[in-house]
Each structure stands twice: as structure tokens, then as C-alpha cells.
Amino acid sequence: MSTPANAPGERYQLFRRAGSTRWQVRFSIKGQGQFKRSLDTDDEREAERRAEGIWYEATYRAKQGLTAKIHTFESVAEAYIAQILREVERGERRADQRKSEPAVIRRYFVGYFGDKPIDAVSEADLERYAEWGRTLT
Secondary structure: OOOOOOOHHHHOEEEEOOOOOOEEEEEEEOOOEEEEEEOOOOOHHHHHHHHHHHHHHHHHHHHOOOOOOOOEHHHHHHHHHHHHHHHHHOOOOOOOHHHHHHHHHHHHHHHHHOOOEHHHOOHHHHHHHHHHHHHOO
């Protein structure tokens, strides 16, 4: 008996790490690499349900031209701050920007957008941010 083309075992694999009772999921998306994630459950049936949802969301995002892995605004902002600090070290930015730029980015931008997925920030969000910024003064 053959398995259907989209059988769960062909889309993703459930596994447990040695010494753990928690289920994990692993799958690959062409061009975006492999994804591993804890399912935070000991129950195999619940793990299967959660894995299915994670796999569907990731593949949907990839088909829409987005990254399958969700990056929060904060994580992208922190990567940008790290770049600013490297540029200061190389002399490509003024030394005072070592403190001023990260402080502004964290207080205002991360303070407002925080955990929102970076690719979900819309023009309407930017307009609301501008209004929010005007209320701070």
C-alpha cells in the first residue's frame, strides 16, 4: 500500500529528543532550509495537530513570497542595532551613535511594534505609529 503524496510523514517528522518526553517537529521548505520546533506537549495526538498547523502556516507563508520563519520587528531591529555598532567600530558612523541610535530604536520603534511579525507591518500600522509618536511630546 502506498502513502498519499501529502501524508504527514512526507511533509514533516515528529520526534522526541533523547531524555525528553516532549514532541518536536522537523520539516524543510525548498529555498528556506530546515525548521525544527518544540510542540510543547507530551501527547502524540496533540503533537500531530500542532505540527500540522505549524507546517501549513510555514508553507502558506512561503507560497505568498514571505519567509516561512516569522521574524519579529524586535529581532530585526536588534540585528540592525548590531550592524550600527559594527559600523561605529569601523569608523563608518560617529561614536555618539553607539548610544543614541539603539536607544531611539528600542524606545520608539521596538516599543511600539515589538513582537509584531516584520512582514505584517502595514502602511496603516505606520500611520498609527506616527500618530502615537505625536502623543509622546
